[in-house]
Amino acid sequence: MPSATPPQVTSTASAGPDATARAPRRPSAPTLTPLPVPHGLFLVLIAVCTAVTAANIYVAAPLLPLIARDFGSTPSAVAWIASVAQFGYAAGLLFFAPLGDSVNRRRLVAVLSVVTAGALALGAAASGATALAAAVLVASAATVVPQLLVPLVAERAPAHRRASHVAALIAGLFTGIVAARVLGGLVGQAFGWRYVFLGAAALTALLGLASAAVLPTENRKRSGPLLAGLAHLPGVVRGSAELRRACIRQAGMYGAWSALWTSLALLLTGRGGDGYGMTTATAGLFGLFGLAASLVAPLAGGLVDRFGASKVVAYGYGLAAVSVPLFWLGGGALWALCAAAVAIHMALVANHVANQTLALTTTRTPAVANTAYVVAGFAGGALASALAGGAFTHWGWSGVCAVAALWLALGWATTAIPARYRQVRAA
Template sequence: MPSSETAAPTTPALTTSAPTTSAPTTPAPSATAERAAGTAAPAPVPPGIFLALIALCTAVTAANIYLAAPLLPLMARDFGSTPSALAWIASVAQFGYAAGLLFFAPLGDRVNRRRLVAGLSVVAAVALGLGAAAPGATALAAAVLVASAATVVPQLLVPLVAERAPAHRRASHVAALIAGLFTGVVAARVLGALVGQAFGWRYVFAGAAVLTALLGLASAAVLPAEQRRRTGPLFAGLAQLPGVVRGSAELRRACIRQGGMYGAWSALWTSLALLLTGSGTEGYGMTTATAGLFGLFGLAAAVVAPLAGGLVDRFGAAKVVSAGYVTAAVSVPLFWLGGGALWALCAAAIVLHMALVANHIANQTLALTTTSTPAVANTAYVVAGFAGGALASALAGTAFTHWGWTGVCAVAALWLALGWATTATPRRSATPLR
């Protein structure tokens, strides 16, 4: 990152590559400013325990977005439908998360994050509980939409950790939370499938509701107390989004890169249960529990995350993103071969998760440090990623119905091509990526 990040040790490190919107903002205060304003000091817990608890909360809450995908066969059996006909519920979760990010994540720059994290955790838990009791697909989709919209806690915690991390270790600290996030994705797939197969998918949603409430409230309790002096409307951060994105070419590039990469991952990963549990020429005929174990390959992301954070700190975001896209490009033909060869499917899952996490850490670190409003910038970045993922998932479900696994792989290849085309555009910003 540029050397200007270390110029003021008591202030969150920021780059100065491009101006941002002139809308009134209140930058996140430094620790010194918080004490001067009478704000309570950070919670009296050791930094290692604090980071571990935040990472665990990130894992649990992130898992909520992916609960439905591995349980589609069980839901279909319960509702008298087919798994492919219910694939849209997985897209609803991603659209809900993107909507929640638009409205709630920018509040991290403006309101007390303790109260916000606690309130959203309770809302998400209640919605998951209602989902567990849903009588049909429509009611379940509505519950998933609300739960996903409230499951933006990770994107409130990541900027806080980035603000307080030393400049030379920022990507590594962000990587710790990203590792937690991907661990949650794996848990949603593996544990969700195992519990669903043994007790039913409704127990999975009920358990997720309990864990979300417990971890969300526990994390809120140890967060530093904040007294934000808000000016203007509560949701002014949402109005700032267009100006912040226009003002930073690096942020725009990070948004599109992530949209392409996450879209490719979503198309393949949300459709994988259809391939693994399907029968005939387009499926392996596995049970839901066995197919869920396939999610263990996602642990590659959690393993790679700390390494990727170190590489970003050392070599910069641009090189890591380029390497991630090359790696993802290798995974798509492997996934296509995996339609008939299980070994190729296993290898592809590992390769794609490595590419996704490297790309995500590099781009999110950039998004958090390229403007003076990190929560708003992070909102733009994550919304772009999840919008790309939701669209790709929706297209992948249709593609699987009409063209099988080959159609899903084609959707993934298209999203990667779009993201790479933007990545390859010559940089014009005043502060280039290292």
């Protein structure tokens, strides 16, 4: 869609491959107050805090059988609690994440960490599914601390190392997701699901308050309504073609990953034509393949800093495209399934690092832009997961792979074709 042409700027910290990207020029960086701790320690602490808070979104999922047994129910009857966590996180992203541009993040991180810890503790004491779901909803909505800290880290990072620093937080995020699914299940089996919730509450309070203590002092004065960032979100998205491209490509990639990864348990535990007949515990160990994402994140950050976001996204999509037929073969060959699991995680994290760096550097309001980016990815993943469940019911594992392939095709084509059209018109 034609629009006024803004000044040309580099869309990431690296010039060259992305130098042709056009985006609104961000204002000159404000004078930054000193950090109370060395920068390296600051980055490590923020990454660990990101891991713990991200794990809270998924802490209930591996514990559902234990929760059902404790409440005298069946796993299918309490499965909706895991969905409540996703809806809570989406609500928190919309209402809390944009505040990073307008309020003191030190105070906000501390308050959200305490609220999350309190909600998890109440969840550990819940006597029924409804009370537990309410606690999970509040905890998930308040556990958006990672999305408040990513823009801060990007703002503080040297220009030539910005993507690498963002990648450190993304590595922490994926490590937290793996820990929630693997360690949460093991600890819950040994000590009970309530102790997992209590442990998550303690870690969240400890690391959240510690992270708040090392954040730089910010003397911000709000000049409008508290939720002004949310109101400005549509305009920010309309005003940046690069942000829209990052949102769509992340929605396509995360949707493909979600379709495959959320349906994988059905394949592993099922029997007959579409299933390996594994136990739930054995199938859960497949979550360890998520560690590939944590290991690749720093490498992806370095590649973005060196070659630019566009090239990394293109290679990420190429790797994901290779992983889909491997997943299809994995319906009958375990080696192909293992290889595909590693490949899709590598593709996802490379795409995420590149696109999130792009989203953080193309507007004057990075927290609002980051909210749009994360919500777009979440929406793409949620919709693809819903379609994949129905596809598995009707067409088996091949149907799930078809949904993933469709999402990748839509994510790439809807951004690559308009970009090519603009290049032709400019020539």
